[in-house]
Amino acid sequence: MASEIMTLNMGPQHPSTHGVLRLVVELDGEVIQKITPHIGYLHRGIEKLSEHRTYHQTLPLTDRMDYLAPMHNNLGYVLAVEKLLGLDVPERAKLVRVIMAELTRLKSHLVWIACHALDIGAMTVFLYAFRERELVMDLYEMVSGARMTSNYFRVGGLSRDLPAGFEQKVQEIVDTFPGHFDTYEGLLTKNTIWLQRTIGNGVISAEDAIDFGISGPALRGSGVDFDLRRDLPYSGYENFEFKVPVGENCDTFDRYKVRLVEMRESVKIIDQALKRLKPGPILADAPQVCYPPKESVYNSIEGLIHHFKIASEGFPVPEGEVYMAVENPKGELGYYIVSDGGNMPYRMRVRPPSFVNLGAIEKMAKGSMLADLVAIIGTLDIVLGEIDR
Numbered sequence: 001m002a003s004e005i006m007t008l009n010m011g012p013q014h015p016s017t018h019g020v021l022r023l024v025v026e027l028d029g030e031v032i033q034k035i036t037p038h039i040g041y042l043h044r045g046i047e048k049l050s051e052h053r054t055y056h057q058t059l060p061l062t063d064r065m066d067y068l069a070p071m072h073n074n075l076g077y078v079l080a081v082e083k084l085l086g087l088d089v090p091e092r093a094k095l096v097r098v099i100m101a102e103l104t105r106l107k108s109h110l111v112w113i114a115c116h117a118l119d120i121g122a123m124t125v126f127l128y129a130f131r132e133r134e135l136v137m138d139l140y141e142m143v144s145g146a147r148m149t150s151n152y153f154r155v156g157g158l159s160r161d162l163p164a165g166f167e168q169k170v171q172e173i174v175d176t177f178p179g180h181f182d183t184y185e186g187l188l189t190k191n192t193i194w195l196q197r198t199i200g201n202g203v204i205s206a207e208d209a210i211d212f213g214i215s216g217p218a219l220r221g222s223g224v225d226f227d228l229r230r231d232l233p234y235s236g237y238e239n240f241e242f243k244v245p246v247g248e249n250c251d252t253f254d255r256y257k258v259r260l261v262e263m264r265e266s267v268k269i270i271d272q273a274l275k276r277l278k279p280g281p282i283l284a285d286a287p288q289v290c291y292p293p294k295e296s297v298y299n300s301i302e303g304l305i306h307h308f309k310i311a312s313e314g315f316p317v318p319e320g321e322v323y324m325a326v327e328n329p330k331g332e333l334g335y336y337i338v339s340d341g342g343n344m345p346y347r348m349r350v351r352p353p354s355f356v357n358l359g360a361i362e363k364m365a366k367g368s369m370l371a372d373l374v375a376i377i378g379t380l381d382i383v384l385g386e387i388d389r
Helices: 047-051 055-064 070-085 093-121 123-144 166-188 192-198 206-212 252-276 294-299 302-311 353-357 361-365 370-380 384-388
Strands: 007-008 023-027 031-038 320-329 331-338 348-349
Touching: 007 070, 007 166, 023 370, 031 353, 031 361, 031 370, 047 348, 055 070, 070 093, 070 320, 070 331, 093 123, 093 252, 093 370, 123 166, 166 252, 192 252, 192 370, 206 370, 252 370, 331 353, 353 370, 353 384, 361 370
Parallel strands: none
Antiparallel strands: 007 023, 023 031, 320 331, 331 348
């Protein structure tokens, strides 16, 4: 008797799809034959909106893409604009950017391990990881006043310097987080159920991962030794010592191990940056691009006019085009910007890692059981905000 193919909708409200995602799954019994992702439920037209806003006004839009890693979104954008301008950023601003970017990587990976573990049935890790994430969110609030959509970086540097007590709080994270990672590993790495649900699940070879354009931990989990921070460094990452972990078996368990090691390495990078942090300017010497200090705005008419002029009119960017990519927690986040010499991007396109990585879900899941699809979605660590942009 011939088997009957059954078509099921998984989502868009399914709790394990990590956003408003609809997967049309074709099943032979409980074995996956085909998956078709349906996206667009969150589409906000950020790329098109940016073409009608000045370069500074576009910056807050980027927070809303991967809302778990807003400072990486900001960083990629400001680096692209600075590249067009030929603008050099002060050393202190570079170090603070690295610290905040790696804290953001920790924050994003903590949400990943919490939700991934919960999807597979491990609730304790979820509670612990969100407890630690709150500490990073507190630091976000200290520097920017916001816990998610931070909008802290600026073209040319930072919106403000670090507040008093910030470095001590970061040092506490450096000192305590490795112990928390040990706890996660103690709960999961040798857990029989965890191993059964992750080993041999969602296998994708290095060759296929490259062909699909996968990047980030998902690519490194397939044994491809590539990390933009090391191989195409930016913001002074070439001056830091850190290890790039890679997997061997190309499965969900390997991607789990890669992200755990990445969190440990992020702590090491933050520690190195803290030790190098010295007083100094936080904005480039470019008054035509950078906002004046708040003290000047509040206490002098010249400062107020200067601020108003940049805020209302923006600044011209030399004609040209540029692509700039950063190592977002999910993978390669790239900005392609075309300038016609005006004060707004003529065109802007974003290369979001979640969107590209999602394209490999059928390759990873075909032939697996339906229950394994939950683990595969989790191992990709997608955020629908940047898939739909």
